[in-house]
Amino acid sequence: MTNAPSQRTQVKRLPDRGKYDEATIHSILDEAYLAHIGIVEDGQPIVIPVLFARDGDSVLLHGSPASRTLRNAKNDGIRVCLTVTLVDGFVIARSGFHHSMNYRSVVVFGEAVPIVDESERWNALDLIVESLVPGQGEMVRPMTAKEVKGTMVLRLPLDEASAKIRTGPPGDDAEDYALPIWAGVIPITEVYGAPIPDPALEHDIPVPAHLENYERPRG
């Protein structure tokens, strides 16, 4: 992890919102599970939602959902930009101009490289499931060699990553604070509801505790 930001990860606008320390970047990535990954295909930008998991100093990407593009990745990798955004609130200002969003985001530039080694890929797939839903790894039927063979997993190092965070009340123009207009923040939270059993469930199995009380780590 580079603490001194490279030129392209340095936050150019409102540089006080830029945070580069590893702990901040990791905590945002660990709370999130969905990334938007950008690649270039014949000069055209393509942005795809993809589930991911952090594995130390890199993130693991399940290739299939983004197949048409990521599957073109050669063994030496494909150049990507991976962006993760956690929304924390709407910022309600006294002027339309200062309305904003409280959020925590991470942008990662780099080469996403397919994991060629099958046992490494096996571990990576296990880690993605376990990161998405901790406790699932030991519940599910074991993966098969065929499944591992047919699945692409890419690893993207976090060498060139930056975070951007906005928190707190609006930043209105000085003269607007005297106006009789309400201002503040509408907090936004993602909530995980009571698990809905598959109608095809053939056994009378209670919902496992790790699913009943599902939560993400909150940064």
Next chain:
Amino acid sequence: MTNAPSQRTQVKRLPDRGKYDEATIHSILDEAYLAHIGIVEDGQPIVIPVLFARDGDSVLLHGSPASRTLRNAKNDGIRVCLTVTLVDGFVIARSGFHHSMNYRSVVVFGEAVPIVDESERWNALDLIVESLVPGQGEMVRPMTAKEVKGTMVLRLPLDEASAKIRTGPPGDDAEDYALPIWAGVIPITEVYGAPIPDPALEHDIPVPAHLENYERPRG
């Protein structure tokens, strides 16, 4: 709106998940407020979170949050991919392999063109605020000419847009349904909490009703 998908908007993987009708695309865009916009800069993909609003057959993008890239947009526009993802649940399967996500997403390809006309830009900024928080338009102090002059708004037509949707229980392998493993969906919802007043609020103003009961249109 093209109902027949162009080659690059056609959903290649799991084509049954592809939905192209205008009503579906509009309802996803109207429920969402955050997009991830991808552009190409010197061959490098860059993906930035941005607030947006639908305006008929196009979307409006506030340029500032994405300034370093979108501000480079010439009057003839900048080639972008705008992706919007609403997450509805984690799909818990009997095998790790079939774990998935229920979601509704829209991908738009096109040229985002800066709105040059100032009165049109004025209306666009009003529309973005009102779309983000309906009712705010008439609460805030009016925009100033200086604010409008200093703000970039881009319009991206929805001519080349596609939606992708996954709903329902896991699709497990036929032989796995007999296993005594719980399967189903953990629903995910975004919740808007009680508004938090700005500590700098100088008047004893109650929270306006449109903020107290904030909701997004649900598709």
